[in-house]
Each structure stands twice: as C-alpha cells, then as structure tokens.
Amino acid sequence: MSRPRITSHDVARxxxxxxxxxxxxxxxxxxxxxxxxxxxxxxxxxxxxxYKPNSAARMLVSxxxxxxxxxxxxxxxxxxxxxxxxxxYGIERANREMGFHVLVEGLGAEExxxxxxxLVESRRIDGLIVLNPRVGDEALVSLxxxxxxxxxxxxxxxxxxxxxxxxxxxAIGAAVEHVVALGHRRIGAVTFSPRGYTSRDARLAALGAAxxxxxxxxxxxxxxxxxxxxxxxxxxxxxxxxxxxxxxxxFAGNDTIAIGVLSAARALGRRVPEDLSVVGxxxxxxxxxxxxALTTIRTDGVRQGTIAxxxxxxxxxxxxxxxxxxxxxxxxxxRRSTGPAPD
Amino acid sequence: MSRPRITSHDVARxxxxxxxxxxxxxxxxxxxxxxxxxxxxxxxxxxxxxYKPNSAARMLVSxxxxxxxxxxxxxxxxxxxxxxxxxxYGIERANREMGFHVLVEGLGAEExxxxxxxLVESRRIDGLIVLNPRVGDEALVSLxxxxxxxxxxxxxxxxxxxxxxxxxxxAIGAAVEHVVALGHRRIGAVTFSPRGYTSRDARLAALGAAxxxxxxxxxxxxxxxxxxxxxxxxxxxxxxxxxxxxxxxxFAGNDTIAIGVLSAARALGRRVPEDLSVVGxxxxxxxxxxxxALTTIRTDGVRQGTIAxxxxxxxxxxxxxxxxxxxxxxxxxxRRSTGPAPD
DNA sequence: GCTTTCTACTAACACGTGTTAGTAACACGC
DNA sequence: GCGTGTTACTAACACGTGTTAGTAGAAAGC
Numbered sequence: 001m002s003r004p005r006i007t008s009h010d011v012a013r014x015x016x017x018x019x020x021x022x023x024x025x026x027x028x029x030x031x032x033x034x035x036x037x038x039x040x041x042x043x044x045x046x047x048x049x050x051y052k053p054n055s056a057a058r059m060l061v062s063x064x065x066x067x068x069x070x071x072x073x074x075x076x077x078x079x080x081x082x083x084x085x086x087x088x089y090g091i092e093r094a095n096r097e098m099g100f101h102v103l104v105e106g107l108g109a110e111e112x113x114x115x116x117x118x119l120v121e122s123r124r125i126d127g128l129i130v131l132n133p134r135v136g137d138e139a140l141v142s143l144x145x146x147x148x149x150x151x152x153x154x155x156x157x158x159x160x161x162x163x164x165x166x167x168x169x170x171a172i173g174a175a176v177e178h179v180v181a182l183g184h185r186r187i188g189a190v191t192f193s194p195r196g197y198t199s200r201d202a203r204l205a206a207l208g209a210a211x212x213x214x215x216x217x218x219x220x221x222x223x224x225x226x227x228x229x230x231x232x233x234x235x236x237x238x239x240x241x242x243x244x245x246x247x248x249x250x251f252a253g254n255d256t257i258a259i260g261v262l263s264a265a266r267a268l269g270r271r272v273p274e275d276l277s278v279v280g281x282x283x284x285x286x287x288x289x290x291x292x293a294l295t296t297i298r299t300d301g302v303r304q305g306t307i308a309x310x311x312x313x314x315x316x317x318x319x320x321x322x323x324x325x326x327x328x329x330x331x332x333x334x335r336r337s338t339g340p341a342p343d
Numbered sequence: 344m345s346r347p348r349i350t351s352h353d354v355a356r357x358x359x360x361x362x363x364x365x366x367x368x369x370x371x372x373x374x375x376x377x378x379x380x381x382x383x384x385x386x387x388x389x390x391x392x393x394y395k396p397n398s399a400a401r402m403l404v405s406x407x408x409x410x411x412x413x414x415x416x417x418x419x420x421x422x423x424x425x426x427x428x429x430x431x432y433g434i435e436r437a438n439r440e441m442g443f444h445v446l447v448e449g450l451g452a453e454e455x456x457x458x459x460x461x462l463v464e465s466r467r468i469d470g471l472i473v474l475n476p477r478v479g480d481e482a483l484v485s486l487x488x489x490x491x492x493x494x495x496x497x498x499x500x501x502x503x504x505x506x507x508x509x510x511x512x513x514a515i516g517a518a519v520e521h522v523v524a525l526g527h528r529r530i531g532a533v534t535f536s537p538r539g540y541t542s543r544d545a546r547l548a549a550l551g552a553a554x555x556x557x558x559x560x561x562x563x564x565x566x567x568x569x570x571x572x573x574x575x576x577x578x579x580x581x582x583x584x585x586x587x588x589x590x591x592x593x594f595a596g597n598d599t600i601a602i603g604v605l606s607a608a609r610a611l612g613r614r615v616p617e618d619l620s621v622v623g624x625x626x627x628x629x630x631x632x633x634x635x636a637l638t639t640i641r642t643d644g645v646r647q648g649t650i651a652x653x654x655x656x657x658x659x660x661x662x663x664x665x666x667x668x669x670x671x672x673x674x675x676x677x678r679r680s681t682g683p684a685p686d
Numbered sequence: 687g688c689t690t691t692c693t694a695c696t697a698a699c700a701c702g703t704g705t706t707a708g709t710a711a712c713a714c715g716c
Numbered sequence: 717g718c719g720t721g722t723t724a725c726t727a728a729c730a731c732g733t734g735t736t737a738g739t740a741g742a743a744a745g746c
Contacts, residue, residue: 018726052464056402057702078428080628085421092449106435121395230629263632285423286573289606291634361696400732
C-alpha cells in the first residue's frame, strides 16, 4: 500500500517531454499545436504507468469538481418509500454517462439557514439536485436567488427555480373519471405526508378539483395524512374508514401508502375492490403484484432523475438548454383494486 | 453569483495576522502555541466573512478527501429491492456524524479489471464500501490484496476481506423448526437472485442444512431463482408451484420476492397460509402490511450500513478497531403467512 | 550582562495540475 | 539578409491550503 503516486511529472520524464506537454496532451483544449508523434508517445507513457490525474489538484486549478451534490431532504424517507431510489438511479446513471460523480448528502431535521453552505462554499460540488424540497426552506431559496446551479426534484414555488415535477391534473382527472364511472360518489384520500410537501398538496388539490368537475366534494373529514411508510398508511386509513365508513373509494398518496390502505381495509373486513376501491400513485415495480393488483397512476422516477441531471448539466454548460421547468405527464394504469361501487 | 471566494488570506488580513496563523487556528494540531486572544480574533474574522476552506486545496495538501466511495455493484437493483436503501441510509447517517461525505458510484454490467481504479487512484476517496460484491470480481480482489481501505457489505470469501454479513444458520434454522412444527414436510425455495451472489447461496445452503436436521431434503427441483424484483418472484414462484404442486411451504429469498410469491400463490388459487405457508427474508418496513402479514427473518440493513461505515473509519484511523469480519444475527419474526400444513 | 529557554508568530515550501506568455527553430516571401 | 509566420514545445505562474523551520522578543537562570 501507499506506493508512490504517479504524477504527470513521471509521465513527462518517461516520454521525454515537459510536464506542460503532458498536461496539454491529456486535457488540453487543442489550442496549442503538438506533433502527432509526441501525442502518441505521451499517451503511451501515461498508459504504461497507469497515470490517473489527481482530482484534487485538478479541482483546485480548474474550479470544477465534476461532482454534483444530491441532497435528500429527509433521508429517513429512504427507509420506507421506494420512490426515491428510482430517482437516485436515474441521476446516478446520467452522471455516470457524463463522467460525473454524485455526492449524496442527507439533511437532518434541522434546516438552519446555512444548511447547504458547507457543500456549496467548500467548492466540493459544481451543482446541486435537491429531492423533496419543502416550501419555505430559506436556505434553498437563498441559494436559488444567488443563482447557484440548482435543480429541484419537486418544487418550492419560487419564480426562479429550476425544477422537474409531475403534472397531476390530467392523470388524477382520468382516475376520478374512472372511479366515478364505476359508480363511486363518496371518495376519500390518504396522503403520503403531512402538509408542506408540494406534491402532497398538489395531488390533493387536483383530486378536489377533479371531483368538483363531477359535482362531488372532497370533504375535509374524508382526508387523513400518512407519513411516507406503509405503516402510517395503515393507521391513517384505519382512522379514515372508521370515521367515514360510507366511503367506497380511497385515493392513496402513493403506492407505499396504498399497501397500508389495503391492509387496513382487510383488517376492517372490507374487501377490495368489492367493498372498497383503492387507487395508488407512482406505479412502483411491486404494484402489479400486490393483492389485489393496484390501480395506480404511473410516474417515472427514473426519467425524473435523468432529466434533473440533464437540466443541471445544461446549467453547467455541458448540455443543450432545457426550459427551466419541466413537467412530466403521468398516466393512469388500471388493475384490479378498483371496481364497481357497492349498492 | 461567482462573487470572489473568501480565502484564508482574507481572514488573515481581517484578523491582522499571517495566513499561517489562520490555518493553525482553524485546523492546526495544537502543536504550535497561540495566544487565546489571537485565536478568538481569527475565529471571529472567519465567522464574519463566512469563510469555508476550499476542500480541493485541503485534499491536495493533506491527501485526504474526507469522502468515502459507495459502490453499488448492480445499481438497477435499486429500482426493485428496498433493502439497499436501508444500507445506504445507515452509511449516510454514520458519515454525516463523522463529517464525511459519501460518493455513490454505480458499476455497469462490465466488470473489467480496472473498474475501481478511477475512483481510487484519482484520490477522490479515502476508502470504499462495496455493496453486493460478487465472488470472482477480480478488480475487487486486487484492491483487497493491495490493502486499500475497503469494506464489503456482503462477502467475496477472500481471506483478507473486511466485511459485514448476516449469519443465516440460526435464524433459518429457527424458521425451518417453526415450519416443520406446523407439519410441513415438502418445502421449496424461491431465491432472490441467480447464483454467484454470496448471500443467495448462503441462505440456500442454510435452508438445506436445516432441513437435513429434520430428516428432510431440499430437492433441486424445489428451487427456482428470482432476479431481485417482485415480478421475478412471481414468475419463479409460478414455475415452482406448477412443477411441484405438492409443496406446502416456500422460503422466499427476500421480502420483495415474497410479494411475488404471494401474488403467484393467489393467481394459482392457493390460499396463504391455509394452502401454502410463505417465509420472507429481511423484514422490510412493508412486510407487516402485506396480505397476509409476512412471517420473515429480520435483518437490520441500517445497522449493517452503520457498522460498515464504522469499520471503514476504523481502518482509516478515525475510530476504534473492529474485528475484520462482523457477522450480525438476524431474528425470526412470526406473522400470518405461515400456518398449519394442509392435510 | 550573557546565555538559555520559552512564547507567539511568520516566511517559505509543498501538494499536482491547467494555462498563458514566451522561445527556439525553421520555412517563406521579397 | 531581413522581417513575418508557423510549428513544437516549455518556463513560470496560479490555484488555496497544511506544515516545518526559523525568528524576534521577552522571561529566566546564574
């Protein structure tokens, strides 16, 4: 271990040229003329010695780290919700293709003003992707206003933010249409999180709006909040179904919550879909294999992650420009957890 | 944006001392004497200016990046298996506590000899944690033999490896005991992956051994291989149950696979647990909320990740020494998916 | 009063790279 | 023969930090 590092100096000596030449060959912009023969010789020497440039030195002089930061607002969500890994995968793959690295950083519960400063100011990263941002995160807003290269997976409703989100109106509209067509009129919801997470609020608003379009109303007491986990979904659904036993359809905030809803329904002796229809959100890979197979709204987390990464590369000048806000369109997937309303 | 960076030079000027003094105050080993008053003044100046040391410069001179690499052997597993996020969470949290950063790197399908060299030789990371290593990964073995600080979450059965794994004998023994006590004698298995992943092989071997202890035999045709996803579990279980309709109990390679097994059983008209008992592995957060609630073997992924990180810190000299191989003991959790064997 | 020890600080180097300005050699045009 | 380019290369600086060797001044020892 700790055998002496090979530096560009060693390569230069072996190739019989100056260190400058080595640098120009291996990472020069081509603005300086070099004979093809010298080029070959240097590259050969580098290859022979197994030369890998020291990234710290490179960062120092260039100012770029070829690394992006990925901030997971509340990392404990990782434990229970399978959606984040999809996004992570998309981001990681896109970065790998660009030769970039991904630094994963969790934020604790504390959201003090300087939360991101350490990462940003230490120049460790060139840009940032923030997952599940919360409206009102001041540290985040200040970073946006400073103009730091930043992409949100989600939204904080800031005019200058760059973000990837999913529209909800059309798909939830279609889902409501589907459920209403099956005869349901008393519809409830179990969200995936407390208030403040924009996509929770957006999904709920879209549900309410779609119901109004059918002369229905989403009652306040027909909503209970989950907290990311299946267990929280089970508890919230139990509360909901005991308070409002007349409900015949429930929209779950996401598929993990839906697992809990299915479990709660079963525990209360309600058969799905005969007595109760359940609609999920996300279409995670396990959704078709639940009992019963879940009707849900498909969002493509991998794509969302990939696009977030591409938008960031664009801001860093490495890719074609994107519009500042990308909104993806999810899609209704019909399976077995929705059926005709009971009489 | 891009306002001039604040360097230690600026802090020095403001505090009226030399740059050296600033460096000594903020990160010196205390071997040089400094008056308390100067200390205060420097710290005050740094605070006022919001000084954050440039990490690249620091890395360059110190040789440490305070970053560990986390290699996910096959990142697409992220998409379908919820166990990896548990480990990731544990690692991330431990690193955050130590002030370390985590660089996540996926390996493509290609496993050429120099797979890890880029990360290691570029000095971007101080140490490495490898998830789901595969026996026979030469690049990995060569890294181990070079003595690079490396911790495996899993094993490649190398004599010098440092690894965290789960024992399987006792817990699987208990599970077999439980199932046999319920009257089952024809037992099958659906693995979570093809051959070559050590924990697949270990779980299968432990199952076979435990069965022998009860004068039973795990037939070759009572085993089918899944491939991480619930879908693959469904397919493999369907094949298995059609080939061996006499089986009354099935061990699933993990809980995600178990989702598929439950789904397949239902599709074939086999009730769980009345007609078929199912045992999972991992006790993921959703396991209690499946239909029926899953009997499974609890492994603590977060703890595994935390310990892996601590072992690495130990190797880097930042923490107390660990034994080179830690084996955690999982625990049988009884729920509703196992019941008396049908007559 | 002279040397010695101690305190508080700093000058100067090192880390390994990218890049700009500059040079030496040579060809070319007139 | 002299300026003008062109080609192929290199010396020297910059990036921002950690650390060692060294210095000036004061205190202490005798």
